[in-house]
Amino acid sequence: MTNRIETEKAKKSCIDYYDNVYQDYYDTYLDELDKKPYDKDFLTRFLDLIKKNDRILDIGCCSTAQQARFFRDNGLIVTGIDLSGKCIETAKKNFTGISFLQMDMLDLNFDNETFHAISAFYSIIHIPNENLDGLFFDFNRILKMYGKIAITVHAGDFYGYFDENGIPVFYRTYTQIQLKELLDKHGFRMIEIEQRQPVYDFEFQSERIYLIAEKTKMRMADK
Template identity: 25%
Template structure:
């Protein structure tokens, strides 16, 4: 009998789409336990999301890009009369979001390869899984999907880190973690044909990772 050997598939490239699936499928349940109701204790975030919803055309089509397992941003925007789809690369995140928010819509999809024309897009802490070098291409993809006048809201953690670290959320995983500066976000948005309307930075709340947050609101130029 010939001797057989088993091989372990190589680990995905850190920060790649496959790596996002690997890490988020593994920690989606943990994240849901931590952040299921996080918006209730974040008045600044609620105001930013409400302002975004008010800028989108009534009933407009919106993607919650990187919705995660909670689906709370999708729910918030849906409750304000928008036609919202929460998308995430992680099948586990999407399955949990569907369970948590049965009256909302969710799908497994890469927010960097959008095809449907949109009136708005929210990226609520969904950029930190990919290398900072990919930011211009991501913003360009969103600009392609958004109609002229379409609204963008990006929420990201401020900083300069760009690489693999121990999971700040407390799982046992090593994960890709990227932070951004206000200048980087403004520049990438401007280069991608967005008009930056506001860009605000706030300090972390007491129960958050101690990193400042950036909130960039922009409009897709004609």
């Protein structure tokens, strides 16, 4: 059963945090992808599984919309969502050709089978355990059959509040086993999963998990 108090507290911490740091993120990470060949290669492999003009949802696009812009520039129809109003406002002001919506990934307001693909780069790191089943159920629901999903997270066993610039934000890491179980339970087949070291000295020094999976079963009825 969902622990509403924990969910609401974690959500509020994210809004407070990203509504505060959206401009720093924009200034620091705008062109980060150009400096990360590992991430670009991963995104390119993901793109190879998707057709031009397919619809993709980028979850947690932030103010920088790094991944959303990559998908747009490679011929996809892109929707970017984020919980933070400031992030969405900034992305809307700076980038064209992408539909930006302020939306909580825990309340995905899209019809069944809307998208051919979903990307969630370092955004499910802000989701408490009690919400994961509902979230992965919804990933399945809004994806078309054989739709693809790319997820990246920090690896490890941290679970709690991380105090950065005096604003505590709910943050958690994952293990490969956890992610494999969630995807399997919610009708996905793993295509690739890799854990990488912090190879760039300018990034937060953590191990990271990168995975791509495919929806192979419908999970409509038993949320």
